[in-house]
Amino acid sequence: MRKHTTIFSLNKTLVGFIVLFFMLTSSCSDQKKSTPALFEVLDAKRTGLNFENRLTITSDFNMFSYMYFYNGAGVGAGDFNNDGLTDLFFASNQGRNTLYVNKGKLFFSDVTAEANIPDDKGWSTGVSVVDINNDGLLDIYICRVGKYQVLNSRNQFLICKGINKNGVPMYEDQAKKYGLDFSGFSSQSLFFDYDLDGDLDMFLLNHSVHQNGMFAPRQNFIGTYDPLSGDRIFRNDDTIFTDVTKQTGINSSAISYGLGIACSDINLDGWPDLYCGNDFHENYYLYINQNNGTFTEETNERLMYISKFSMGVDIADENNDG
Numbered sequence: 001m002r003k004h005t006t007i008f009s010l011n012k013t014l015v016g017f018i019v020l021f022f023m024l025t026s027s028c029s030d031q032k033k034s035t036p037a038l039f040e041v042l043d044a045k046r047t048g049l050n051f052e053n054r055l056t057i058t059s060d061f062n063m064f065s066y067m068y069f070y071n072g073a074g075v076g077a078g079d080f081n082n083d084g085l086t087d088l089f090f091a092s093n094q095g096r097n098t099l100y101v102n103k104g105k106l107f108f109s110d111v112t113a114e115a116n117i118p119d120d121k122g123w124s125t126g127v128s129v130v131d132i133n134n135d136g137l138l139d140i141y142i143c144r145v146g147k148y149q150v151l152n153s154r155n156q157f158l159i160c161k162g163i164n165k166n167g168v169p170m171y172e173d174q175a176k177k178y179g180l181d182f183s184g185f186s187s188q189s190l191f192f193d194y195d196l197d198g199d200l201d202m203f204l205l206n207h208s209v210h211q212n213g214m215f216a217p218r219q220n221f222i223g224t225y226d227p228l229s230g231d232r233i234f235r236n237d238d239t240i241f242t243d244v245t246k247q248t249g250i251n252s253s254a255i256s257y258g259l260g261i262a263c264s265d266i267n268l269d270g271w272p273d274l275y276c277g278n279d280f281h282e283n284y285y286l287y288i289n290q291n292n293g294t295f296t297e298e299t300n301e302r303l304m305y306i307s308k309f310s311m312g313v314d315i316a317d318e319n320n321d322g
Contacts, residue, residue, distance in 0.1 A: 017140060017154065018158050019113070021256035029272060030273055035088070038113060042106060044105070045189045046106070047106055047107060047108055048100065048107050048108040048109055048110070049088070049108050049263060050078055050101075050110075051090040051092075051100075052095075053072060053073055053090075053093055053095070053096050054094065054095060055070070055093060055094060055185060056071065056094060057069075057230075060149070061149060061150045061151075064098070065149055066145075066148070066149065066151075066209065067078055067209060067210065068125075068207065068209075069084055071125070071259075072093075073090070073091035073092050073093045073097075073123075073124045073125060073126075074091040074124065074125060074126040074142075074143070075088060075089065075090050075091065075127060076091075076125040076127035076128065076129040076140060077089075077129065077311070078129040078138045079138065079165050080099070080101070080137075080138050080140075080160070080169045081101055081167050081168060081169045082136070082137070082163065083102075083167060084221070085102035085103075086102055087099070087100060087101050087102045088100045088102070089127055089129070089140055089202035091124035091125070091126070091127050091142055092121075092124055092148050093123050093124060093125075094123065095121060096112060096117070096119045096121065097112070097117055097118070097142065098108070098110060098112045098117070099111055099112050099115050099117050099169075101167065101168060101169075103301055111166075114164070114166065114168045115168050115169055115170060115171055116170055116171050116172065117158070117171060118156065118158075118173055120137070120301045122144045122146070122151075122152075122153030122154070122156075123144055123145040123146075123153050124142050124143065124144050124150045124153070125143045125144060125145060125186060125187055125188070126143035126186065126188035126189065126193060126205075127140060127141070127142055127143075127173060128140070128141040128143075128189045128190065129141075130190070130191045130200060131265055132157075132159070132178070132191070132200060132239065133137045133159065133239060134159075137160035137162070137163070137169065138160060138169075138239060139157065139158060139160055140156075140157075140158040140171070141155070141157050141158075141180070141189050141191075141204060142155060142156040142157075142158070143155055143176075143186035143187060143188055143189055143204075143205075144156065144183075144186055145184075145186065146183035146184060147183050147184060147228055148185070148209070148228070148301040152183075153182055153183065154175065154176075154181045154182065154183040155180060155186055155189075155204075156175050156181075157173065157174055157175035157178050157180050157181075158171040158172070158173055158174075158176045159171065159172055159173075170266075177241075178239060178240065178241055179199050179234065179240055179241040179242065180202065180234060180241050182204060182215075182232065182312075183228075183229065184206055184228035184229065185207045185208055185209070185228055185229050186204060186205070186206055187205045187207045187258050187259055187301045188204070188205045188258075188260075188261055189202055189203070189204050189205070190202065190203045190261050190263055191275075191294040192263045192272050192316065193272065194233065194235075194248075194271075194272055194289060194293075194295075195235065195293055196270075196271065199236040199238075199239075199240075200236055200237045201233065201234060201235050201250055202233070202234045202236070202241060203232070203233050203234075203261065203263075203274060204231060204232040204233075204234065205231055205258035205259075205260075205261045205276060206228070206229050206230060206231050206232065206256060206258055207256075207257050207258050207259055207279065208226075208228075208229035208254055208257050209229075210280075216296070218255070218281075218282070218283075221253035221254060222251075222253070223248045224252075224254070224255070225245065225246065226252065226254040227250045229253070229254045229255075229256055230245070230251070230252030230254065230256050231245070231250055231251065231252050231256050231276065231285075231321060232245045232252065232255055232256055232277045233245050233248045235252060244293070247293065247294070248293065248294050249294045249295055249296065249297075250285070250287060250295055250297070251285055251297060255278075255280075255281075255282045256278060256282065256285075257278045257280050257282050258276050258277070258278055258279075259277055259278070259279050259310055259311050259312065260276070260277035260310050260311060260312035261275070261276050261277070261313065262274070262275045262313050262314050262315040263275075263276065263315075264315040265290060266286070266302075266315075267288060269289075270293070271289035271291050272289055273286070273287055273288050273289050273295075274287040274289075274295070275287070275313055275315060276313070277311070277312070278309030278310055279309055279310060280308070280309060281308065283306065284299055284303075284307075284310065284313075285297055285299060286298050286299040286302055286303065288302075
């Protein structure tokens with residue numbers, strides 16, 4: 001009898017939990033239905049943004065010949081025509097890079113041809129937006145892949161030459177004039193004043209591809225410089241950029257599989273430092289600015305551990321301690 005009573009008590013408790021569960025579920029369901037959505041998906045007809053990064057595989061060029069075939073091409077955002085609205089620049093791997101001007105109320109207009117965006121169908125990989133000549137107009141730096149199999153692109157620096165009567169920014173590629181028409185395995189550029197002389201210098205993050213010669217001890221690559229894959233630092237000397245990679249002391253070897261970069265003052269000394277994420281087996285690079293035009297790589301000294309196979313990095317004050 002006692003055993004039966006105990007079982008009955010347990011069953012009654014269980015029934016109570018079940019009833020409470022359904023009450024809470026019902027309440028949550030009703031609350032979910034009454035709460036408006038925070039985000040809404042808008043299709044291309046509504047926004048005018050019909051860009052597609054179409055990829056065509058051939059027997060000569062595909063994922064097996066270029067491992068980053070499906071990595072994408074990048075996008076840049078900024079007020080390119082100075083009307084107070086954020087415009088969008090989409091880069092393409094095999095098609096034409098596309099510029100959309102924001103017309104308001106989240107509707108965009110394709111002004112690519114009118115803005116003189118080059119149509120050479122080079123393989124783009126990353127976009128940076130910067131006013132490099134301090135004229136109040138945003139310029140666009142585009143990283144690309146060149147000197148590899150069927151890819152023969154050079155990085156572009158689209159300098160804004162003004163805004164026409166239709167409110168469209170007009171661009172001209174002046175990468176060669178600025179000394180930044182690099183051709184190799186570029187991933188992303190980062191503009192920052194590493195020497196604190198008042199103008200923006202540039203760190204060029206490059207990636208690499210697997211080849212038989214790269215499967216070797218890491219120490220074999222330390223202190224070596226690869227013309228296509230190694231990262232670069234370009235110093236701004238009155239809007240003419242000089243390659244100062246070797247002077248700065250950064251790694252620039254064939255195993256710099258750079259796919260992510262972030263800039264911040266890591267040690268709070270007032271000078272910008274860098275953090276580069278590398279793909280595959282290469283270590284990350286934590287570059288601490290030495291305040292004299294050079295950097296030291298201090299990953300092992302400052303980090304307890306790192307991941308591998310990076311696709312991107314970021315720096316933030318996660319715990320708000322300054």
